[in-house]
Amino acid sequence: MQCPRAALFDLDDTLAESFRTPSPEVLDGLKKTLDLMPVAIMTGTGFQKIEERFLPVLAAHPRSDRLYIFPASSGQAYVQKNGVWEQVYDLALTEEERAHIKAVMTETVSALKELQDIPHYGEQIVDRGAQVAYTHVGVDAPTDVKASWDRDGSKRASLWSTLKNKLPEFEVLMGGVTTIDITRKGVNKSHGVKWLSEHLGIPIGEMLYVGDALYPGGNDAVVIPTGIETRSVSGPPETLQVIEEILAACSA
Numbered sequence: 001m002q003c004p005r006a007a008l009f010d011l012d013d014t015l016a017e018s019f020r021t022p023s024p025e026v027l028d029g030l031k032k033t034l035d036l037m038p039v040a041i042m043t044g045t046g047f048q049k050i051e052e053r054f055l056p057v058l059a060a061h062p063r064s065d066r067l068y069i070f071p072a073s074s075g076q077a078y079v080q081k082n083g084v085w086e087q088v089y090d091l092a093l094t095e096e097e098r099a100h101i102k103a104v105m106t107e108t109v110s111a112l113k114e115l116q117d118i119p120h121y122g123e124q125i126v127d128r129g130a131q132v133a134y135t136h137v138g139v140d141a142p143t144d145v146k147a148s149w150d151r152d153g154s155k156r157a158s159l160w161s162t163l164k165n166k167l168p169e170f171e172v173l174m175g176g177v178t179t180i181d182i183t184r185k186g187v188n189k190s191h192g193v194k195w196l197s198e199h200l201g202i203p204i205g206e207m208l209y210v211g212d213a214l215y216p217g218g219n220d221a222v223v224i225p226t227g228i229e230t231r232s233v234s235g236p237p238e239t240l241q242v243i244e245e246i247l248a249a250c251s252a
């Protein structure tokens with residue numbers, strides 16, 4: 001691997017399991033990466049959840065000034081100034097748009113035969129302002145349920161294509177192992193990649209993006225056309241290996 005000038009990471013199923021906190025090893029790896037270069041976290045998750053779960057650990061780093069958080073599929077961006085997180089931009093959906101998305105989600109899910117009689121754990125629709133996410137097995141589903149409810153991915157693919165057809169005015173993407181993320185059209189992680197490149201004055205091709213959903217329709221795949229280097233990972237253990245590769249390449 002060539003040493004990248006900035007490292008960008010997806011959160012769910014990349015730095016951490018879906019809706020969970022990154023392991024101490026991964027957080028430690030991110031801190032070591034921050035010693036060397038700007039680090040960005042790009043996720044469908046809302047800022048508040050990231051802050052509650054693990055942000056203080058990274059914010060305490062002496063170079064937290066080069067940590068960038070892009071919640072809501074980079075519909076928003078946050079940086080730290082004088083110890084306080086500041087929102088740099090916000091491309092949130094309106095209340096009306098979110099209500100419409102949620103109504104279509106509910107109607108679509110109850111109409112799809114293959115989605116009936118599957119137990120769910122906790123809420124299924126998560127409204128994050130700039131993004132509405134849907135997870136059929138619920139946000140609190142145990143890891144084995146998330147892995148087994150749709151082994152061949154066909155249930156989620158059918159929900160995804162139906163929602164895409166019913167909501168052509170929005171961006172509809174698959175994220176994580178179980179979720180579908182909906183944002184304003186054109187608001188996806190590629191927006192954050194381009195913004196960061198301009199903001200840092202680093203050519204996109206010299207930055208590295210690490211994610212688990214770089215397959216077609218995946219919420220990470222949208223970064224590929226920007227020209228950023230990408231590394232596909234199967235989950236947090238492999239992400240840890242990639243972080244180690246980055247550290248090795250950049251300290252050589």
Ligand SMILES: [Mg+2]
Pocket residue numbers: 010011012013014175176211212213
């Ligand atoms: Mg992911």
